[in-house]
Amino acid sequence: MGIAKIIQRDFFPDLEKLKAQNEYLEASENKDYARLREITRKYSGNRPPTEPYNTPATFDTPELGRPFSPAPPTTREDRAESVADSNTDKPKDIIDNHSLDSFLASHTSEDNASYDRIIALEDKKRATKLAAQFEAERSSAALADAALVLPSIEQQADQTNRPEELDTWRYT
Numbered sequence: 001m002g003i004a005k006i007i008q009r010d011f012f013p014d015l016e017k018l019k020a021q022n023e024y025l026e027a028s029e030n031k032d033y034a035r036l037r038e039i040t041r042k043y044s045g046n047r048p049p050t051e052p053y054n055t056p057a058t059f060d061t062p063e064l065g066r067p068f069s070p071a072p073p074t075t076r077e078d079r080a081e082s083v084a085d086s087n088t089d090k091p092k093d094i095i096d097n098h099s100l101d102s103f104l105a106s107h108t109s110e111d112n113a114s115y116d117r118i119i120a121l122e123d124k125k126r127a128t129k130l131a132a133q134f135e136a137e138r139s140s141a142a143l144a145d146a147a148l149v150l151p152s153i154e155q156q157a158d159q160t161n162r163p164e165e166l167d168t169w170r171y172t
Contacts, residue, residue: 002107006100 008015020043027035098106127134 006103
């Protein structure tokens with residue numbers, strides 16, 4: 001359900017938080033303490049586990065023949081490479097790079113063609129049913145366009161031949 005994830009990500013970003021809050025409220029209303037503990041454990045901001053201190057196996061003073069050997073030194077480039085390697089291990093989800101429009105543009109199906117055929121048939125039926133109204137609208141628009149044409153200088157000078165009605169109103 002890639003489209004559902006994209007819609008949730010783009011239009012309802014707080015939905016997961018609201019679901020978690022609703023789940024917590026339902027558990028507290030039902031006095032389900034096991035569920036409350038589980039929810040608290042799941043959503044509490046626990047610190048990530050830390051590694052133990054880098055100490056030698058014993059607390060003896062290192063001898064000259066047996067020096068303490070900490071982890072091998074690393075350079076900034078080594079650390080950057082290890083971070084880059086860890087980032088490439090994660091599989092990318094198809095919805096990460098898509099907006100809703102780009103996803104729909106690249107992931108359409110043959111349903112669109114059948115939908116277009118149905119809409120075209122409905123438009124034809126509506127046009128035949130309302131043919132008289134469509135014709136009246138076309139003729140009214142043609143008359144209005146003809147009335148807006150600039151007359152010649154002679155016609156403009158002849159003030160005796162003026163119509164007594166409004167000719168700029170569109171058919172409604």
